[in-house]
Amino acid sequence: MAMDDGRVALLAAKRRGFTRSASHASDELQSFRSWLRWMCVDQSNGWTASLSWFVFIIFTFVVPSFSHFYLACSDCDNRHARPYDSLVQLSLSGIATLSFISLSQFVRIYGLRRFLFFDKLCDESEIVRKGYTEHLHRSLKILSIFVVPCFAAESAYKIWWYTSGATAIPFLGNVIVSDSVACIMELCSWLYRTVVFFLVCVLFRLICCLQILRLQDFAQVFQVDSDVESVLREHLRIRRHLKIISHRYRAFITFALIIVTVSQFAALLDTTRKKADLSIFKSGELGLVSVSLLAGLMILLRSAARITHKAQGVTCLAAKWHVCATIDIFESPEADTETPTAGGVFGLPFEPPSSDFDDVGSEEDELDNTKIIPAYAYSTISFQKRQALVTYFENNTAGITVFGFMLDRSSLHTIAMIEMSLVLWLLGKTINEIS
Template sequence: MATVQVPLLEDRDAELDKSLDSLETFLELLGFCHYTWLRATVSWIAFTLLAVGLPLLSIELSRCAGCDKYEILDFELEILVFRALVAGVSLICVSRTLRKYGLRKALFVDRSHGHLAQFRKQYIRRIHVFYSLLASWFGICFLLKVARELTRVLYVHQYSWGLSAILFSSCLLSWAYSTLVFLAGCGLFYLVGNLQVIHFENYGKVLERDLDVSVYIEEHMRLTHDLSKISHRFRIFLLLEFLIVTACQFVSLLQTTVNHGIINLVNGGDFALLSIVQLVGIVLCLTAAAKISHRAQSLGSVASRWHAMVTCNSNDALGSGYLGNTENPELPRPTGSLPVNYSESDLESADLMPLSTNVELSSSASSYHKRQAFVTYVQSNTGGFTIFGWMVDRMLINTIFFIELSLVFFVLGKTVTITTR
């Protein structure tokens, strides 16, 4: 009996499709896939019940007289509001993007980009990184939440153990849903950034091919166009999340410093846990945005180095009357054999780009001017992830850090006083 052999290429395509389908299923379970009105309605009903209704009911049922030492109602309500806000923004922005473009186009891994087979393994690896990051950070925060709720049940136990167990489970369920929705939205943007970095890092390999300069320009235009799409689709998401997190940290610091009672793990632990979750999400978003920006900005350095090496190698080869053979040490070496120190640090993202090893380009004046025009174009159109014109890079992140630090010192200066005799 003849056996049918499935091509290896189709197996790999099926593996990538399986990874994307599992990712879409995971996002659908969290309520992000609003492809139909029915799904959107069910998603928002679940959000209203789990992120707002259930925690409100738990707060109302767990109230007790004389428990101010272990439970502060204002703290609980403010935590609920900010936790629901960041989750709601994540749900609105991500679901809108998925509904409008679909998962594959939102991640820029659809077949229309022509890079599906080339980056298949890297796509799958980055999707696995998304799951690993989400599982690790959610797991750590979940353990902290369980510890806090167990401590709270032990100190504020006023009902039967059955009702306490129900309240304990409802608190964990509502917290887990809101936290997963928020972290999944931030993680999805982190995944989009990592997938786009693959395309930027591949640009150096494009220069290795003996192509016309116009092809290099078209590829660069495609990269910058995709980057502008990412900025347009996610700028509202990043801006709103950052503003809400900043407001939450301001209120948390203000409430804990002006409170005249004792702040302990039971009554103030949720503030600390909420801050950790929000900080993780914002760091993921800013890291992805800054990484995209610096990979885009490094293309100017890559193009300049490619132009210099090709020009020098071509001139040396023409001067010696020999091209291509490097067995004689006195003859000019190919471009790729020039000593280059590669850095694994993200601070030197340009060094992560491979260099061209092609030495067969024409050394004519026309070819030189074309390459020079190409380098000028790349250096003048660096691009990057922007939020309404503001480039998200390390300089902006440093500025944000010092603004937040100034805000902290301002609140502390207004609320904390040190008396000396």
Template sequence: MEYSDEEEQGSSPASALESESECPPLMAPPPPQPLAPPSQRPLLLNPAYARCKSVIHDELRSFRVFLQWCALDHSTRAGRAASYAAFLALALLVPAAVSVSLRADAALSPASASAITFNRVAQVPVTGLAAISFATLAVFFRRFGGLRQLLFLDGALRDDTTYVRRGYARELDRAFRLLAALLLPSLCVEAAHKAVFFFCTVRVDPPAALGVVLPPLLPPWRVPWRAVALVATVASWVYRTGVFLLVCVLFRLTCELQILRFEGIHHMFDVEARAAAAEIFAEHRRIRKQLLATSHRYRVFIICCLVTITVSQLGALLVVLSSGDAKSFSNTGDLLVGLAVQLSGFFMCLFGAARITHRAQRMVSIASQWHMSMVAAMHHGKSSPDSTSASDVDASRVSGSSAAVSQAEPGGAFSYKSRQALVTYLRHNGGGITLFGFTLDRGLLHTIFVFEMTLVLWILSKVVVLQ
């Protein structure tokens, strides 16, 4: 329950003594002062802002816990050192040690040699994407300091509308659930494949370096090297895949939060028709600045992931097609799981960027309809019926709200030149996420798809010619 400043002061003991000394004994105490309107209350006492900040803090706590469990917490020097040590151990040393420990055994499986080859080929893109993602996170935490600065949530709550603030917690919770939905099913499939791979397909021998240190402690033939390799490989895979998917989810979450801000501008056009063109311009320029910063932060990550996935998957396709052994889940499962996870994360980034780009380009159409409806309402004095449902088209909603405002205020609250200047500004600043000047929209996605399909067909033709 909220109280005004006068009520809070009146409830203190000192104020009670003063009121008793000032008022006569027979005089009744003064009536309580009415509550101050929300617009005149201090910002820290406004429940809307306090509630929104606490919800976002609670939701970001899930990401912070995930960062701590994955040894990606760079908030302290000890955490930073542990993060680099975990990356060297789980992303580099463990895959290399397991790869050199694998031995082909024809008695277990006739495709044992090809399974080892496929396994080593599958480790390259997973490690490469993990290195790119880890470097991206390290740069982010060193420059921006934390998740709130990375997601543009530091101080942005005061500038966002109530409509936008209500969607923050929902998008944050949805992003964390998406990360779990991508990681957990692929983990189950990868663990099942590794169990079949280590116990039914290949033989695991300790490296030569461990053979000198281990015998004084425990005979090598009594060590369950297959179980050790299974646990180490699964832990390494979870770490590398989790780092890559985390960066992809953070990029998608950034795009979704910016889409909420664009929907807030649409809400200003639709409902808050009293908002001046200058307010809409200031809000769009703030979002435009954040989109430019997002493009600069993630452009190297997106391009490096595109090159790594393209080269690794085309190379894996060439190796698999050139092999004469039978293909099964035991020898090619690594390639299938890696391909599914990598494409899922990368497509999530591309689709999120394309969605926010087209949402930004749609602003020109909404502003033009709004401008035209206001001009028609002022010149002809005709009022259009209000919108009946939220599923109506944007033109009918904008015309209905604008006509209602113009009917209530015949003089008009907007200047024709300011609205025309706003439409011109939106027409020349309608881009979203860019990659070194190229707008990441559906047209660029179609170009990438055609390029990748051309490379696949070229490799298939080479394999047919070689066979």
């Protein structure tokens, strides 16, 4: 009878976990799915997938091509000329194509809920679940923070360009109607391509926020009496999820870095040539696109570096945990035992003054701070087990990788130095040609 009760309880627990992971109309992703449908990037069924691809082709290729070849106004006055329009259209269409194909592949293979790791939240603590849901709702606000200012500037430029009489191609029979439709279509095309790119970047940031919340929750094991096996299992699970994220996003990050780099160097080469005509009316749109692409790339790289830094902070925390427990054992009157006394660490001579804690403020990382860990939590873990765990952390670093290349702060510095070297080399070439 007891065995039957245990089996029923196990089935009920599995059913609760399945209900949590399954998609339904009122789950956490309801508003997010509605937003995806309004943006025509939802591919949950055949009809929405077909509509998504149709809108993608129209706004990514058809409208930009029509704008560049038929509405560029090659014979208009000097202020309305668009000498950098080809570079603008190629940059936006290239990054939008990469983003849309990546997003389509993510949703088609994994599904939105599984891709965002919502099916794994049933195994997390309540703090992680609530924090991740808040980050999901905040992600749309972050997306609008980056897109709305750029779209407002682009709208102002396009409205001025059409209302000031730059083009007069009555392809709909009436000049005013034709210009209005062309202006709206160009703005929709610009907004669509920019939003698709920022959407993939913000989703990557959202997934990284989940792993950061898990690492912060995982760090609490060093504050309680935990066994080494449970700590190791949880860290292995976090490392596995980080590898999954790295594997899914490595192609997108690599090609986004290439596209943005090529676009920026092409813009630099085009604007520093001898006969370049620079003004806010001609090169303003190119500068706006450059800012948008660089902002999206910074979201990717900063999110990857941040989560890598948090994962590496766990190693520092484990080493400090091991040192504090070991010193407390030897300072204890029972030095020949493995049971430390409570509060012994706080009497150590190397403890920083309390005023130092106040001066640090928010500049100090919560996983890598200078505060001493209380040693009363380590009574059941021997020195050998602690040493083995610290050695494992030191030799199994976790973080976001791109084809084996760890994206941490050092790698960002390396990328920045390489880019700066290429910029200086290109500027040297153009300056020599001008002189």
